[in-house]
Amino acid sequence: MDSTLSNKNAFGRFKFIGITLLGLIMFLYKWPQLDQTLFLYIISATQSLTQPIIKHILSLFLLINGLGALLVTGFKAPYFDQHPLFKRAFTCSKTRLAVNLLAPLIVLSSFFPQFAFLNDLSADVVTMCTTVFVFLTVSKLLLPMVSEFGLAEFIEVYLTPLMRPIFKLPGAAVMPVITSSFVSVTVAIMLLTDQFYKGYYTRRETLFITTCLTLPAMPVTILLCDLDGISSRWGLFYLLIVFIALLLSIVLIRIPPLSTKDNHYYAVKPASNSNDGQIRKSTFNNAMDTAAAKALSPHDTPLKNLRDVLLNMTSFMPFIIVIGTFSMFLIYKTPLITWLTKPYALYMGLFGIQEAHTIAPALFLNTVDVILPPVVLKNIASETARFTAQLIFITQMTYMAPFLLTMGIDTLTKPIEIFKIAILRIILIVPMAALAVHFFLH
Numbered sequence: 001m002d003s004t005l006s007n008k009n010a011f012g013r014f015k016f017i018g019i020t021l022l023g024l025i026m027f028l029y030k031w032p033q034l035d036q037t038l039f040l041y042i043i044s045a046t047q048s049l050t051q052p053i054i055k056h057i058l059s060l061f062l063l064i065n066g067l068g069a070l071l072v073t074g075f076k077a078p079y080f081d082q083h084p085l086f087k088r089a090f091t092c093s094k095t096r097l098a099v100n101l102l103a104p105l106i107v108l109s110s111f112f113p114q115f116a117f118l119n120d121l122s123a124d125v126v127t128m129c130t131t132v133f134v135f136l137t138v139s140k141l142l143l144p145m146v147s148e149f150g151l152a153e154f155i156e157v158y159l160t161p162l163m164r165p166i167f168k169l170p171g172a173a174v175m176p177v178i179t180s181s182f183v184s185v186t187v188a189i190m191l192l193t194d195q196f197y198k199g200y201y202t203r204r205e206t207l208f209i210t211t212c213l214t215l216p217a218m219p220v221t222i223l224l225c226d227l228d229g230i231s232s233r234w235g236l237f238y239l240l241i242v243f244i245a246l247l248l249s250i251v252l253i254r255i256p257p258l259s260t261k262d263n264h265y266y267a268v269k270p271a272s273n274s275n276d277g278q279i280r281k282s283t284f285n286n287a288m289d290t291a292a293a294k295a296l297s298p299h300d301t302p303l304k305n306l307r308d309v310l311l312n313m314t315s316f317m318p319f320i321i322v323i324g325t326f327s328m329f330l331i332y333k334t335p336l337i338t339w340l341t342k343p344y345a346l347y348m349g350l351f352g353i354q355e356a357h358t359i360a361p362a363l364f365l366n367t368v369d370v371i372l373p374p375v376v377l378k379n380i381a382s383e384t385a386r387f388t389a390q391l392i393f394i395t396q397m398t399y400m401a402p403f404l405l406t407m408g409i410d411t412l413t414k415p416i417e418i419f420k421i422a423i424l425r426i427i428l429i430v431p432m433a434a435l436a437v438h439f440f441l442h
Helices: 002-028 038-050 056-075 083-089 094-109 113-141 151-167 171-182 185-198 203-215 218-228 231-252 282-296 300-334 336-340 340-348 362-368 372-377 383-396 400-407 416-441
Strands: none
Touching: 002 038, 002 151, 002 282, 038 113, 038 218, 056 083, 056 094, 056 113, 056 300, 083 300, 094 113, 094 300, 113 218, 113 300, 113 372, 151 171, 151 231, 151 282, 171 185, 171 203, 185 203, 185 336, 203 231, 203 400, 203 416, 218 231, 218 340, 218 383, 231 383, 231 416, 300 336, 300 362, 300 372, 336 340, 340 416, 362 372, 362 383, 372 383, 383 416
């Protein structure tokens, strides 16, 4: 029995090291022959291959989504309304139903010159969405190599002892932080919510993790760098994101409103946490065993990953097209957003950030969706300015999904606390990003 377990563990370690190493090489190593990483080469090759038909594919995808939403949510048609897959994909609110019906009309209008005014507003948004469609589809098939075979679990063992002295958090807090980085912020907050209700964290600790210490997902940052034309510097970009997020978190946990937030548990009896800052014996072997167990666990098939990413896109792709087009109208056809973001532009200018008045309106888009700011930033000629702006926006993490999820956690916080933390983040991130770019990019 011991021999069988030993062989199984050895195979798990081999699987973890082999697949993770291949994944890291694919995502991080810049091949001289390609002048980019293998991952980005595969993405760009797929985009080039599908370029003549991708807008037609996006239109068909949106039409199916709109029709499905109409049948399931609008008409509650028999069979469709009861089928588990259709119900999961197309059940939505009346507002989202309207968005799902309007999005394909906006894309289809781009094929007809008669809709010149609408096409001028939507052109960049639609083009960006075709890029996002290809990127997410391909990356969903490749990213499990670094997210599903033990790398996060391996890192967790080493980070756990640092959590209490530096961030005033129990060791278990490492998992939602790493989950946000390797998977998504939304998944991390869902995990954190469950742990909060079970008594792993106090209200202060939970609010701190959700608003400060969750990291943007690697796939999202790779996509944003690609959209902004700074993909060759993604490695440095993500390291600076992590550096700023950690430095910001160290500061914010020690000042109001987080420092004065009540430190009580939701559960009557706190859950035990055996990893609360204790350095365990044989750390390397423990990390390898944990990673090996993850590598040997069941994993989703490529077909299921493809289905999941398409289902995920039904929820946000129409939203990006409709809200993005309306946002372009507000930014370029009215002075409203320019007026509202002028103080932010002046503040960025104090720290020498180039083209601050062009960058500032993207703050409005950043509160709507993380994918939208590149639509404005693409008009900035300076790569350094685009790098700095995207660094500021991605580290602010003041997006609607995390905000709404945080507000939905029972008795956790109030809107005024979220607002105060958001303002503090904006004030502190700008100088941190400017200094980081000054020292590491020049």
